[in-house]
Amino acid sequence: MMRLPFYLDLGGIRAVHATWYPELVARVEGRSLEDGAFFLAGATPRTPEGEALEVLLRGLSIPLPQGTSFLDHSASPRTRIRARWWESASEGVGYDALIFPANPDLPALPVDAQALALIPGYPEDAPPVFFGHYLKAADSPLAPERHNVACLDHGGGSHGPLVAYRWNGERHIRPEGYVVHG
Structure with a gap:
């Protein structure tokens, strides 16, 4: 375990546990x-x-405005969100648009400039990147977040399916490349 890499960049494909x-x-x-x-x-x-x-x-966590919180999937109150780090967020975007996975209980308050500056974005022309740790719903569609960004965490650690991707050199992630066990 001590020798495992924190990320993989194989030229045509990338993988990271939570955030590239x-x-x-x-x-x-x-x-x-x-x-x-x-x-x-x-x-x-x-x-x-x-x-x-x-x-x-x-994962990339950004703070909510003072006094704002929401309940996560386990009903725990949270004052920070895991952000959609691959997005190129612009001024005026709301926390509700940046949280991943989506949470309908989060208010549509605009993200402040300091928090927006934390989001690196992921270039549209960059190699496909796969990540986990963001816990999508087990019944979420097997589809990428964007043509070159995909979360493979569909709850495999908590009774959901174990999801992988069979990559054959393509630059765009395809739904038929997903492999599910369980």
Whole structure:
């Protein structure tokens, strides 16, 4: 486990546990948990290594306005959302449009500029990227979020199906490439 990469970039395809964030990918390039100093730094909040691993492995989280919260899928109150990091968010977009997966209980308040600046976006012409950790509903359609961005987490860790993608070199993710077990 200590040798596993934090992400894969195979040229024509990419994979990451939660968020593809180029600046943070570069920060951990060539590193592993076998390196004791990196392991300690990565486990320490607010260090460059800790911040990189937090986003790459847990997702891009942006704060809601003071006093605003919503209930997540397990009825836990949340004051931050996991954002659609692949979007090129612009001024005036609401938190309801950026949360992933969608939550109808989230108010349509505009995202402030400081939070918008945290969203890296993912270029339309970049290789396909696959990610997990965002927990789509088990009955969600097997379809990409965008032609080159797909979440494969359909609840495989919590009684949903285990979902993978069979890639054959294509630049656009196709629904027929999904493979489901369970």
